[in-house]
Amino acid sequence: MRTLHVDFESEIPVYRQIADEIRGLVARGELADGSELPSVRQLASRVGVNLNTIAKAYRLLADEGLVELRHGSGARVRIGADPYREPADDIERRLHDVLSRLVLTGSSRRQVERLLERAVDRFFSGPAPVRRGS
Amino acid sequence: MRTLHVDFESEIPVYRQIADEIRGLVARGELADGSELPSVRQLASRVGVNLNTIAKAYRLLADEGLVELRHGSGARVRIGADPYREPADDIERRLHDVLSRLVLTGSSRRQVERLLERAVDRFFSGPAPVRRGS
Amino acid sequence: MRTLHVDFESEIPVYRQIADEIRGLVARGELADGSELPSVRQLASRVGVNLNTIAKAYRLLADEGLVELRHGSGARVRIGADPYREPADDIERRLHDVLSRLVLTGSSRRQVERLLERAVDRFFSGPAPVRRGS
Amino acid sequence: MRTLHVDFESEIPVYRQIADEIRGLVARGELADGSELPSVRQLASRVGVNLNTIAKAYRLLADEGLVELRHGSGARVRIGADPYREPADDIERRLHDVLSRLVLTGSSRRQVERLLERAVDRFFSGPAPVRRGS
DNA sequence: GTGGTCTAGACCACG
DNA sequence: GTGGTCTAGACCACC
Numbered sequence: 001m002r003t004l005h006v007d008f009e010s011e012i013p014v015y016r017q018i019a020d021e022i023r024g025l026v027a028r029g030e031l032a033d034g035s036e037l038p039s040v041r042q043l044a045s046r047v048g049v050n051l052n053t054i055a056k057a058y059r060l061l062a063d064e065g066l067v068e069l070r071h072g073s074g075a076r077v078r079i080g081a082d083p084y085r086e087p088a089d090d091i092e093r094r095l096h097d098v099l100s101r102l103v104l105t106g107s108s109r110r111q112v113e114r115l116l117e118r119a120v121d122r123f124f125s126g127p128a129p130v131r132r133g134s
Numbered sequence: 135m136r137t138l139h140v141d142f143e144s145e146i147p148v149y150r151q152i153a154d155e156i157r158g159l160v161a162r163g164e165l166a167d168g169s170e171l172p173s174v175r176q177l178a179s180r181v182g183v184n185l186n187t188i189a190k191a192y193r194l195l196a197d198e199g200l201v202e203l204r205h206g207s208g209a210r211v212r213i214g215a216d217p218y219r220e221p222a223d224d225i226e227r228r229l230h231d232v233l234s235r236l237v238l239t240g241s242s243r244r245q246v247e248r249l250l251e252r253a254v255d256r257f258f259s260g261p262a263p264v265r266r267g268s
Numbered sequence: 269m270r271t272l273h274v275d276f277e278s279e280i281p282v283y284r285q286i287a288d289e290i291r292g293l294v295a296r297g298e299l300a301d302g303s304e305l306p307s308v309r310q311l312a313s314r315v316g317v318n319l320n321t322i323a324k325a326y327r328l329l330a331d332e333g334l335v336e337l338r339h340g341s342g343a344r345v346r347i348g349a350d351p352y353r354e355p356a357d358d359i360e361r362r363l364h365d366v367l368s369r370l371v372l373t374g375s376s377r378r379q380v381e382r383l384l385e386r387a388v389d390r391f392f393s394g395p396a397p398v399r400r401g402s
Numbered sequence: 403m404r405t406l407h408v409d410f411e412s413e414i415p416v417y418r419q420i421a422d423e424i425r426g427l428v429a430r431g432e433l434a435d436g437s438e439l440p441s442v443r444q445l446a447s448r449v450g451v452n453l454n455t456i457a458k459a460y461r462l463l464a465d466e467g468l469v470e471l472r473h474g475s476g477a478r479v480r481i482g483a484d485p486y487r488e489p490a491d492d493i494e495r496r497l498h499d500v501l502s503r504l505v506l507t508g509s510s511r512r513q514v515e516r517l518l519e520r521a522v523d524r525f526f527s528g529p530a531p532v533r534r535g536s
Numbered sequence: 537g538t539g540g541t542c543t544a545g546a547c548c549a550c551g
Numbered sequence: 552g553t554g555g556t557c558t559a560g561a562c563c564a565c566c
Binding site for chain 2: 012023028091094095101104113120
């Protein structure tokens with residue numbers, strides 16, 4: 001699996017950053033359905049955090065139904081058929097917040113649009129983002 | 135000032151939601167430079183939260199240089215000239231995360247693009263978003 | 269809140285026993301909707317386990333939607349309207365297993381029936397078991 | 403021996419599910435005293451699990467005094483006269499927990515009673531459940 | 537005060 | 552080997 005980037009200064013909890021990164025890799029298709037994830041211990045030493053932190057990230061993903069934990073035999077990606085549930089309000093809110101901050105930094109509408117386009121481009125420029133439900 | 139929408143179920147802290155909303159109002163131009171903000175007490179009772187929560191939101195905005203706190207209990211918008219500081223990494227990260235979640239919900243690239251367009255539209259459809267720095 | 273009984277010898281994890289007991293109290297109506305739960309620290313010292321163990325139990329119940337955790341202001345029972353989801357297979361399996369063990373202990377069908385009746389009686393003999401969905 | 407049903411998604415360990423199933427077959431009389439159990443290898447390949455998993459299930463049953471292990475790889479049912487030992491607390495706890503969950507799903511007392519009756523019926527509707535001790 | 541995060545490390549359960 | 556549980560204790564975020 002690719003390297004994970006964790007920012008220890010960020011206010012976003014480490015275990016969540018890790019879950020977010022893995023979720024991102026799956027969404028972008030870099031981690032296919034059925035892929036084995038590194039063991040909790042391996043990833044912990046690689047990222048430089050405690051065992052439990054990784055375990056918590058894995059458990060979060062397992063609760064979301066994106067990862068399957070099998071006692072004694074690792075963790076693997078599992079892209080189920082059931083729609084991925086997420087409170088849409090929070091996404092809405094976060095997006096709106098991002099826009100506010102960009103504008104207050106001095107970005108014009110044009111610049112904001114470009115920035116978003118670039119972000120989308122970067123996101124979809126990987127191997128082949130997962131397509132599901134669709 | 136317009137009504138603030140706070141979602142007590144959200145995982146985003148209340149004081150932050152409030153700060154975010156006010157920042158948004160400023161960014162969209164609904165709160166002009168120099169506008170008086172409601173007093174801590176007023177806003178607290180209006181939103182239905184503790185005094186400290188509002189005070190914390192105001193303090194956050196003051197730290198960002200967007201609001202000026204005055205002794206007593208006055209606060210007013212103050213859009214300075216100095217560039218608005220914000221850890222860009224977190225925005226980047228949140229944006230990427232939003233994209234991942236949308237894709238995993240089953241949204242295609244096309245749908246994601248539309249959703250972002252609509253959000254930008256909605257954001258810039260107010261009175262007249264602030265222009266500064268630029 | 270009533271005393272919780274935890275069996276440290278049991279193979280069922282402590283944090284789960286605690287969650288099970290609280291769930292039981294809610295189901296039997298001894299903890300009404302909106303009741304405040306003891307703080308993590310209080311309950312931890314009362315039961316004689318670590319903070320994190322209680323926190324984990326609370327989080328489990330929160331994930332089930334039975335408890336509402338509010339940062340900085342405690343935890344309270346929250347009986348939502350949405351049906352409580354539980355994989356029926358496991359219940360089925362556990363029930364069948366209980367029956368097998370009872371029979372192998374030498375219980376006749378008659379005795380098993382009585383035992384179950386008594387268990388149901390005891391369960392429903394409290395104040396007034398919660399009724400929802402129904 | 404009849405087919406064993408194992409649910410790999412279940413949180414109940416595989417080795418235990420297997421032991422539970424065999425115990426159930428014995429309790430219901432489908433496996434008589436003295437019957438040969440399949441060899442560890444056979445059963446492992448049939449169920450699709452590791453050798454150790456079956457071995458562990460057999461060992462568990464042997465510890466309970468329900469199965470006799472013989473050198474080589476034979477195992478057979480052995481219903482002794484000695485009372486079947488089982489920590490009653492756990493059964494009690496599990497039963498109570500099942501009741502709580504059913505009630506929180508919205509089942510009324512009446513419905514719970516019916517569900518239990520049906521489970522007992524199904525259990526005792528086999529060839530001829532073992533009678534012992536009693 | 538509250539709950540949340542993270543650590544370091546021990547021990548258990550599973551395959 | 553794997554993941555799961557639990558501890559003891561520190562520090563942060565929230566109200």
